[in-house]
Amino acid sequence: MRFILPLLFFVLSTFGFEVEIANSVIQNGKVALLELTKEKNISYEEALFNGKKYKVLAHPKNNEKFYLLIPIDYEEKIAKKNIEIFYKENNKQKSKIVALDIKDAKYEKETLQVDGSKVTLSEKDKARSSKEYAEAMKIYNTSTPKSLISSKFIVPLDSKITSDFGRARVYNNALKGYHGGTDFRAVIGTPIVAANDGVVVLAKDRFYSGMSVLIDHGHGIYSCYFHMSKFDVNEGEKVKKGDVLGLSGNSGRVSGPHLHFGIRVGSKQVDPLHFIALINKNLLL
Structure with a gap:
């Protein structure tokens, strides 16, 4: 399985605390x-990146630290960007700036042939897909305050990867965005x-x-499993790592049977294998 690391921590000394940046x-x-040191007279509040707020969270394996997960959008411009961390020191409101150097991942392009009705949409299908998108984004924009994770992530299927995250997608010779997850080879069933x-927050047949x-893992982290043929779980059901969610299939917009696996952090689609490697190495036992 291709887990893309190693990662080295960069330590930034600040006047009140240290920030360790994995990447x-x-x-x-x-x-x-980002990992922030616990200090006697400092209480962390939140961070601001690109106009969006992110909570400073309790570290799951080190009670002397806190952490931040900042998702970098696929469409993010290549530049040096700042994260502003807000905190109180001796009851005085303060903030610190941490710089990120964002580089181009140089994702490849791939061409797929699918049912034409999944590319050129009827008005009915446009309305349906728009409604489903809004429903999903409402879920992704919700952050459960408590983490539901107790151990390292696993991949949902041990098979060959047929399409990596981030590839520009050309459907029937028309560019239609990018691949927001990782595809695993999987025969139907x-x-x-x-x-x-x-917690399962959505189990539904959707247009695309x-x-x-969709599973809510708490702290704004969601995992996504698409193109299935059968559900073995219901919305609202609690699941454990390794529980069977259902069976793979070829439903929705596909060129053949497979599993699309995705991760959302703070509502953003991120590379699921990079995410798993990153937090398994640095946050989870």
Whole structure:
């Protein structure tokens, strides 16, 4: 399985605390991980990046630290960007700037042939897909305050990767965006398992992604399982890492049977294998 690391921490000394950055040079579509030292007179509040707020969270394996996950959008411009961390020191409001150097991941392009009705949409299908998109984004923009994760992530299927995250997608000779997850080869009927503990927040047949399962892992982290043929879970159900969610299939917009596996952090689509490698190495036991 292709887990893309190693990562080295860069330590930035500040007047009140240290910030350790797992990947200060980061590519679009990836996640930046920051760890903040626990200090007696400092209380961390939140961070601001590109106008969006991110919570400073309790570290799951080191009670002397806190952490931040900052998702870098696929469409993010290549530049040096600042994260502003807000905190109180001796009850005085303060903030610190941490710089990220965002580089171009140089994702490849791929061409796919699919059913024409999934590329040129009828008005009915446009309305349906728009409604489903809004429904999903409402979920992704919700952050459960408590982490539901107790151990390292796993991949939902141990098979050949047929399409990596980030590839520009050309459907029937028309560019239609990018690949927001990782595709695993899977004949119809292959069991798909949960990547970690969480709660099923959606189990539904959708226009593009077909039969889809979304799992909330807390702290704004969601895993996504698309193009399935059968569900073995229901919305609202608690699942454990490794539980069978259902069976792989070829529903939705596909060129053949497979599993599309995705991760969302702070509502952004990020490279799921990079995310798993990053937090398994640095955050989870």
